[in-house]
Amino acid sequence: MxxxxxxxxxxxxxxxxxxxxxxxxxxxxxxxxxxxxxxxxxxxxxxxxxxxxxxxxxxxxxxxxxxxxxxxxxxxIPPHRYLLTRRIEQAVTLLRDTGLGITDIAFATGWESLGTFGRVFRDITGRNPGAMRAEAQANAGPVDRVPACVLKAAQRPDLTIAVLEKRRRTAGDTVQPSTREES
Incomplete structure (x- = not known):
C-alpha cells in the first residue's frame, strides 16, 4: 500500500x-x-x-x-415530474379533442385544485388552458393520419427542471427557495 x-x-x-x-x-x-x-x-x-x-x-x-x-x-426525471408530464399531456389532449370544461379536465386528470392545475399548466406549457384550447382549435388541421403516440411526443412538456425553478428563473430570482436551513 x-x-x-x-x-x-x-x-x-x-x-x-x-x-x-x-x-x-x-x-x-x-x-x-x-x-x-x-x-x-x-x-x-x-x-x-x-x-x-x-x-x-x-x-x-x-x-x-x-x-x-x-x-x-x-x-x-424524478417520478413526480414524470407524473406531472403525463397529467399535462392528458390535459392537452382533452383540451384539444373534447368540449369538456377546464374544471372537468383538471379533475379528470388528477388535480385536486383548479388553481394548482392552471398554475402548473401555465408554468409548464407557457399558456393557460383556455389559451391552449383556443390555439389548438384555431390550428386544427388534418391530424387524423398522425399516430397518437407521435402527437403526444411532439406536444410533451419539458420537465427537465423543477416547476419552482422555472418560476424563479422567470421572476429574475425574486422568488425565494421554499426550503431554508435552520440551526
Missing part, C-alpha cells in the same frame, strides 16, 4: 468511483428495470390517481429511496 505522501489524488476517489460504477451496474439489472417499468406503466395507466413514492416503491418491490434514485437515473 502506498504511503500517504506517495498517493495520487485519484487514489482517494477510488471508493467513490466504485460506488458510481456499482450504481451504474444496478441500472443494468434487468429485474430492477422491469420493476421500474412496472411502476411507470401503472402511472401511465392511472395518471389521475395519487402516486406517492411509497406506493410506487411498493409496486416495484424496492425501498422508497432506492426507487426514487433508480427511477431518476433510468428515465432522467
Amino acid at each position: 502506498p504511503s500517504r505522501t506517495n498517493r495520487r489524488p485519484t487514489d482517494t476517489l477510488a471508493p467513490h468511483a466504485e460506488l458510481i460504477d456499482g450504481e451504474a451496474d444496478a441500472l443494468q439489472d434487468p429485474a430492477l428495470l422491469r420493476r421500474l417499468l412496472r411502476a411507470k406503466d401503472r402511472m401511465d395507466a392511472a395518471s389521475h390517481e395519487a402516486w406517492p413514492v411509497k406506493r410506487l416503491a411498493d409496486v416495484s418491490g424496492v425501498s422508497e429511496a432506492h426507487f426514487a434514485r433508480s427511477f431518476k437515473r433510468a428515465f432522467g
Whole structure:
C-alpha cells in the first residue's frame, strides 16, 4: 500500500468511483428495470390517481429511496415530474379533442385544485388552458393520419427542471427557495 505522501489524488476517489460504477451496474439489472417499468406503466395507466413514492416503491418491490434514485437515473426525471408530464399531456389532449370544461379536465386528470392545475399548466406549457384550447382549435388541421403516440411526443412538456425553478428563473430570482436551513 502506498504511503500517504506517495498517493495520487485519484487514489482517494477510488471508493467513490466504485460506488458510481456499482450504481451504474444496478441500472443494468434487468429485474430492477422491469420493476421500474412496472411502476411507470401503472402511472401511465392511472395518471389521475395519487402516486406517492411509497406506493410506487411498493409496486416495484424496492425501498422508497432506492426507487426514487433508480427511477431518476433510468428515465432522467424524478417520478413526480414524470407524473406531472403525463397529467399535462392528458390535459392537452382533452383540451384539444373534447368540449369538456377546464374544471372537468383538471379533475379528470388528477388535480385536486383548479388553481394548482392552471398554475402548473401555465408554468409548464407557457399558456393557460383556455389559451391552449383556443390555439389548438384555431390550428386544427388534418391530424387524423398522425399516430397518437407521435402527437403526444411532439406536444410533451419539458420537465427537465423543477416547476419552482422555472418560476424563479422567470421572476429574475425574486422568488425565494421554499426550503431554508435552520440551526
